[in-house]
Amino acid sequence: MNKFLDALSDKLLPLANKLGSNRYLAILRDAFMLAFPVTMFGSILVVITNLPFLSDSLRGTLYQLLGNGQLATMSIMTLFVVFGIGYYLTKSYKVEGVFGGAVALSSFLILTPFYTQSEGGEVVSNVLSLDRLGAKGMFLGMITAFVAAELYSRFSNKGWQIKMPDTVPPAVAKSFAAIIPGTLTLSIFLAINALVTGVFSVNLHDIIYDVIQKPLVGLGSSLGATLIALFFIQILWFFGLHGQILVNSVMDPIWNTLNLENLEAFKAGEAVPHIISKSFMETFTVGLGGSGMTLAVVLIMAFILKKKLYNDVGRLALGAAVFNVNEPVIFGLPIVLNATILIPWILAPILVTSLNYFVMFIGLVPAPTGVSVPWTVPVFFSGMIATNSIAGGLLQLVDVALVGFIWYPFLRILDKQPDSDL
Template sequence: MNKLIQFFEDHLVPVAAKIGNQRHLIAIRDAFAALMPLVMAGAIALLLNNVVFSPGGLLATLLKAEESGIYTFFGEYISPILGTVDSGTLSILGLALAFAIAYLRAQAEDQDALITGIISVGAYITLGALSRENLIVAPWVGHYLGSQGVFVALIVGLVVPAIYFGIVNKNWTIKMPDTVPPAVTRGFMGIIPGTIVLLLAATIKFALTKIPFVGMEAMFGEAPTTIFMLFEVYIAMPFANISQGPLLVFIISLLVPMLWSFGLHGANLLAAVTSPIYGNLQNHNLQAFKEGITEVGARPLETNTLAFWVSGSWDAYVYHGGSGATLPLIIAILVFSKVRDQREVARLSLAPGIFMINEPVLFGIPIVLNPIYIIPFVLNQPILAMIAFYASKSGFAGPIVNSVPWTTPPVLNALLATNFNPGAGLIAFLNLVIAFLIYLPFVIVANRADAKLNPSDV
């Protein structure tokens, strides 16, 4: 086992660390993290609306009070307010992402972050973000400012700064006297680079209207082709369809704890891949459910149905206590372990673990580079993911239609995320028990190993 650990440490850790330090991936990861205020504000508003205040929501349906006086009041004065929050949060994620990535890239390169971010937003709009006429997929959305534009926002947020930096570094800028205020100087310095970038964006938009593309008419009719349309047809839908298959879910579920085993934040390292795909599908589910769509399909963006596996699916069914489902491990240690230091760490880690924070147990036991606990830590997560995946695919659990805070305790997370779907709660509880049973024999093995090495600890 020690040789296996050493092999992974020698070969996997350097590669993972190099990927984790790649500047463009860091910008993507941090940009998605920066969107959390918008995402959570919109998600909380939708959650309250769907569950509590909407006359057609969960609580009104359970109480059979859809037409009662209080829900008439809610429907007229409260629900519209909560519904409007979407327009300034989830509905502008693509626009915000284009700004955030460019801003962070500029910061990393010691360039003018504010000007770079503004030019990136201008390029994003110039490419056609304000006009969307999809006849099949989410036809109620009339622009690409939200999740429908995420893939283009990624490209714009990376490419625009690269072009801008190249022009600035060639000194193709307007120089101002030293007596001019810095804010004015910065603005004038960005005129030439910004103009060139925006002209390039306009040229690309115009050129695409002159090229015939296969598969556009069925979805967009006679509307002129834009880069957003191309990404919807050729990138977003294929990725969305792949994401609803077990292989990608299994690989991601395996890689997250595997990276954590070496002290690398697996979820953050993979966020540049998972957020554009599964985060985008979750936003699609939230907005589609808001429009009354309840049918689940394996090709959600093509058939205008709900996706059965989205980013919130891991939180609801797999991350019980955090990556690797460590809350069941904490419980197993508290119940069965006699090792004093492990019990103390587990006791201190219990409260954070209930709210999905597991760094105390990861580095306190530790699980990182632990030849015993690393095995169940890595293997249990794909098992839990596959159980939940097929339960969701069959319709027994889910779908995820609300975005709840990731700190929501296990089981309650699944219930809230699925509008209190009983199958979702049952699968979440079942996975909690399965993870406990997977960890249990390793807790006993660790107990015996410590008894041999440190008799005084037991």
């Protein structure tokens, strides 16, 4: 067993270190976090306007009064992500970040059609379609933002700037310095858009959506891909690396896109199209006590095991575990490099996630609506908010019981070990 773990560590740790230090993955994570406060606000409004006990007339009135809060936040999430990528990537190259964010956002809008079609087929000009600023435009937005920020930063660092005298106020000098790099970058994207629309009579939104986004989202929404992601999260944590951050940095673009598609369908009164989404991963994996679903583990340690050491660790970790922070038990049990509990550590999340997927697939519990629920919301409450149903909260309680059932025999083994073996 030890030889196997050593060999696995030798293979995984270099890969994990590369992922953790990757500039683009770190910036993508920060960009989504930049959008989090406004999307959280929008999610609260979605919950308020879609409470299950509201009548249709009251729901319509609330949407009329509060709907702009949703449209200006959740529905245009891609814009915040694009600006965030442009800002953080430009800043990482020691260039003024706010101009990089503005250029990235403008580059994305250059590639975005300023027209839409009505239900009758009539083309309406000089408007922006919300779906292109939300889920449908997410992947093009990310690609555009990375390329635009790279170009802008390279042009700036080559010194292709208008230099102003030292007596000029800094804000004015920075604006003039951004003119040439910004103009060059925007000109490139304008030329690309002119070529694609003029020669091929299509737009990049539809190309990227059909060729890249739909296949990736389809793959990421599958149970198999989700279980593979969970396996790597657990393995990385076992070796003391933050598996959630490392794996999420790769999967978050897909899971967030699925989340937005669910939210758009939910707001339109349609069936939620995806079970797997960011809300599903936050609520029905992390939302059960943190990475590895360890709330049940903490409860067993605190109140069932006999050794005072485990009782003390469990009771100290309980307060944090209620809010899904489980570093105290990961490093206090410890879970890290503890071969005795490797099996339940990996097995419990995989089995529980499979169960959750199945009961949502057959319609016994509603799939998450796409509302963003902070991962620190305690169990039961987060499930109700995410699914807009008490069934979601009850499913979480079943999950906690199942995790405890899987873990209990292994914790009893630890509890029976002589103190010298601890």
